[in-house]
Amino acid sequence: MRRAAAACFGLAIAFGAVGEERSASEAIAEYRQMLEDGNPAELMELRGEELWTTPRGPKNASLAQCDLGLGPGVVEGAYAQLPRYFADTDRVQDAESRLLTCVTTLQGVPGDEAARGWYRAGSDLEALVTYVATQSRGKPIAAPVTHPKESAFLAIGADLFYRRSGPLDFACATCHAQDDRRIRLQELPNFENPESARTSMTVWPAYRVSQSAVWTMERRLIDCIRQMRHPEPELGSDAIVALQVYLQHQAQGGVMTGPGIKR
């Protein structure tokens, strides 16, 4: 079988059946299990905590007063209840956009500077989101849908999940709306099925071995949107936040175990 030279994906190496009695997905589950002890995300968490507590920026302030929805400085359990509506910005925000609000308002860092290179391995946002998300481990997902803007974003997020466009007619639903589906050997969560949605949303953000970095949910979604051959939505844009309101709603009640380990 010829080895394709495609940068991010090459041909899977043709090989005999993986152990007659075991399927490829069982073998992959065992592989992931072997990695659970010693998840490099713990290193990003350490750095995120340092970024949270260290005074920085023109105002030489830390993020200790940042309100992630449960009150200024409250981090424990906050991630599991995002996205949500924030009165001070009059917007529904997710972890990434809310942290950027705090960096710009509390620390005085200009918006574009705070967001620059956010998608690169080792970015401040990667570390901060990893730290914040780790403090929701063991908490059930409960993104509120009580404020009118939250419920509007739930309906909009659902519409966006099914919104097909582009040369390949792709939408999220193209791959994520049926049970037990796979692209190649890549198992796909089905977000129409709450149980499947929970297995997915409770492990993100996750350390991706193929990237040697933790990917936040926005990084994950924006790369998927790229692979659908759509343009990239803006970091923290309403489309990305509304989509997460829908995904979190589908996964509500799932107990956070992240950051996880992914391909």
Added chain:
Amino acid sequence: MATPMKVRARSEGGVTEVKVLMSHPMETGRRKNEKGETIPALFIQNVTVSHQGRTVLSAQWGPAISANPFLSFKFQGGAKGETVKVTWQDNTGDTRSDEALIA
């Protein structure tokens, strides 16, 4: 590298298990960035682990060790509260040491 290692040491039944997570890109020198420029080799070459000053493991690594390396091994002895120290040094001479108390 600024980020500290995560060193965990636990003793049980006269044996101490050491687990270490190191923050390091482990670049092979073969990868290209999105502008097509080759990313220079940058990888940990020497690792030394000592317990109360005595070397319990030394290792030499090549660039094939995964990024953000994870290492675990066991040594006989070691009691609660004693020190385990991990030091790495990479091909540019950068080095880092971190310690942990045995739990």
Added chain:
Amino acid sequence: MKLPVFLLAGLLALPAAALAADTAEDVVRRSYPGATPEEWRARLDQDDVQALCSRHRNRPPEDVAARIVESQLATIRYPEDGRLLGDWKAGERLASIGTGGHIGRIQPDPPDRKKGGNCYACHALAKKEVAAGNLGPPLTGYGRLRGNAPDVVRHTYAKIYNAQAFFPCTSMPRFGHSGWLTPQEIADAVAFLLDPESPVNRE
């Protein structure tokens, strides 16, 4: 490519309230400030089929489904030289790569990057390629089961050119209609499926 007028009328008679409040389209409009007019046209604006399938969550009622099939059948174009059975080796390469056509700042493709069919992403084809997806039905032995009489070749070509002409609101891209693959490339894919020499039809 317009659908019959009466179908379009249905779209315009949305209740006024739905238009006033923030809609998905409003949110899309303001979430892609970096997209160029060309990118809007080719990658974000929806054609009628995309809009209908989105609205009906890919489960169109019978009347809508029938109209989609009818309108999409009319889009199918066959190669000028009439050769619908190309080179199965080229078809195999096409089925195995999913490259091409990515845009954006983070990881765009060079514009001339070969566009792959990525068939293995969703379909089982040659038995020896174990890393195959299951979003689409398995196609192993496709040619062995059907033979390659002219109507089978033509039917297979048409399904790859525009799958919506046969399975309204299917997940499968409309490879020919969108111009993602050329008629010649589709003929190569047909050969990969039907040629007796192709690994799809050999144990």
Added chain:
Amino acid sequence: MDRRTFLQQGGGWLGTLLAAGWFAPEVAAQPWNRAAFDARTVKEALEALGAKDAAPGGDIVITAPELAENGAVVPITITSKVPGTESIALLVDKNPNALSAVFTLPAGTLPDVHTRVKMAETSSVVAMVRAGGRVVFAMKEVKVTLGGCGG
């Protein structure tokens, strides 16, 4: 960085002194074995490690996944039951440079090490053990699939 060049020129008697751990732990590390890590094949690497006559066999257990979802991080544990194990080397046959790591185990350290390696493609993983002047090795195949959605 003079400290690093000092280490590298420490061959000869200084190398043996260093190996014997005469200095504080940080300096005790042997100079990095460039020849072994630059070697392409397993055979060349073993020769550079002075293990030309390594024999297959020996009670060595390689714990590795049968199928790695991505070659960037492949967890490998090598457990040597060969008495008097002094060092363990980890090699990946099909990698551009076969040698990935060499672990030196002082007395009292269990011959059971775990780390994670990159594998360019499906390949056999080789574990070499040096014990009392003898060198033995074992092999295990690890399949690598470059998963993902096709990019």
